[in-house]
Amino acid sequence: MTGLGACCFTGFKHEGEISGEVKKIGNFSTYFSYPKNNPSPSKAIIILSDIYGIMINSQLVADDFARNGYLAVIPDIVDNEPLQFGDYEAGKVDIPTWLARHGPETVYPNVEATIKHLREELGVKSIGTVGYCFGARFVVRFLKKGQVDAGYTAHPTNIQSDELASIEGPLSIAAAEIDQIWTREARYASEDLLIKTRQPYQINVYGGVHHGFAARADLSNAHLKRSKELAFLQALNWFQYYL
Template identity: 45%
Template sequence: MASNAPGQCCIEGVKHEGATKGSMIKVRGFDAYIVAPTGSIVHKNTAILYLPDYYSIYTNAQLIADQFAANGYYTIVPDVFCGDDFGKTPKGPDFALVPWLQSKHAPKDVEPVVDAALQHLAEEGYTKIGSVGYCFGAKYTIRYLAKGRGVSVGYVAHPSFVDEDELRAITGPLSITAAETDEIFPSEKRQKSEKILREIKVPFQINLYSGVSHGFSVRPDLSVRIEKFSKEAAFFQAVQWFNEYLV
């Protein structure tokens, strides 16, 4: 794999607080959070498909989506867990993350939700689609960056569960955010991913942030200076990437 299967670090972190600016809608029966550009910059016909981590649509994800909107991008966050994200699913003594994912949240379960979000964007007139994927969502950003799947530019942060063949199949520019301490996307996986990206000859970027661990770009402790700085830097990495390759 280009990244390992998820572990405990994928579900740890700090829940953030703040007023969100978007709204919840139904997209072909699935829940989604949408937010339109809120500032003076508006990138016409351009949208961000935000594929979230194991907590799906929650405050942290909504606030980041709002930030993309503030930078000119219409953004949609589909509930890829269909109401059964990690925060909501019952967890008895025998609960295990990977079997739960494989039995209830495999590609056959997730991709209809992603397809519905892409259809919504097409119906709204968005023709240039970038995708961001955090942890769990990274796998699907990469899967949909393959030819003909609707995404033309990708950004992923501390990816999990990505197969090498999935990475090898992408056809568009990809930016990757990585943490110094990350058992899911350790140095050997970063190096292997770089080797694959060099071989397939797509524009790519891999930024490594010291002093932080898996999940830092979404669920950091904002009272810790290096975590706050790295989270903000990772976000601007994504914005700069889309400004260069998507607009």
Template identity: 45%
Template structure:
């Protein structure tokens, strides 16, 4: 494994406040959260693959809107057929079992959703360049999309989970990773192993490590904590800079 399966740290963090500006719509048969750039163009898009809280989680919707404000059409599909981790999992009193939930939300159910969303984006929605972001759970499917025939032109993942070594070795397109300093799911030894793999396969890559952070910081940081807020914001800027280079200006 290049990263462990999701664990309890994947349902910890803080729910944010704000007013999302996107809309819930069907893309093909898949329900998605869509957010448009000021230009309303769909030519350059980001497929947003979420953590276990899914496409209706306000934290993810606000990040999707930020990508849209940066100039990208954003599509965030419902990966879980309306069965995400419940928001009360944030509570210390929740009896939610993420291990059991994960057993019923594996590649056999998620991959068809991702495939249909990509097909619709590159088809009727007119996308010419497609990037993908994956937070925690979603990181695995970004990596899969960077392989030959995966139709993703550049990817960004933050504190990823459940990625196999062979999946990482198979990528053919640029990958940027935002890693937490303390992360059971993507610990130091797996991050170092990922660095070795990425160097060996000679694709453009970047791995940034954020001090004082834990798994989930790029989505579920405590924004009242200045250091956590800073890390979350910098991870977002990392992704935007990566796409500026590899979607807007790169031949890769």
């Protein structure tokens, strides 16, 4: 339904102190952030990142979920090849070539292994997934009974119509008003598909923001900062109800 474009490869790096750590699940890196004083939480959030992978922006989001009582994990879904801020502007990124190396065949196994690790090794009972941009497709793909219990995406890209039409759990979407990737037309088409699934769904549109606002906004801009924070609260409220 939607692909990736230049707006997926630009943004602002955030600042802060992270509280989690990077460990291994199988042969891939995963960031783990635990809620304070609870080493064995029953609920977890899997964060499926944008093309920047496990980095400060997504780690800070994971820590925010951990502060709200969830085990938050970020599996490496970019096969140890995250892009760096400024790469695109410097002409270092060939989008089609990068995407060709990071298709579902490289992402699905790591998501599956993460779900299995949380449920079988850590005893997690309920799992939610969060997907920003590139990671959104995989939220939709794994929103199935026995896999993931609830999903949330922000400014999604590359969502496949057949996968969206076959979700088996509640899905919340934070959309940017100004988005060349997930356009107004794409939102309406997605809504038509979601209605037919008979699953709970939500699409919130944030005015005056561009694609990427919930993951890599310029936080020196008060409106963008507030919109990012509200989009996180949207996810948090969704999971508090459905997990």
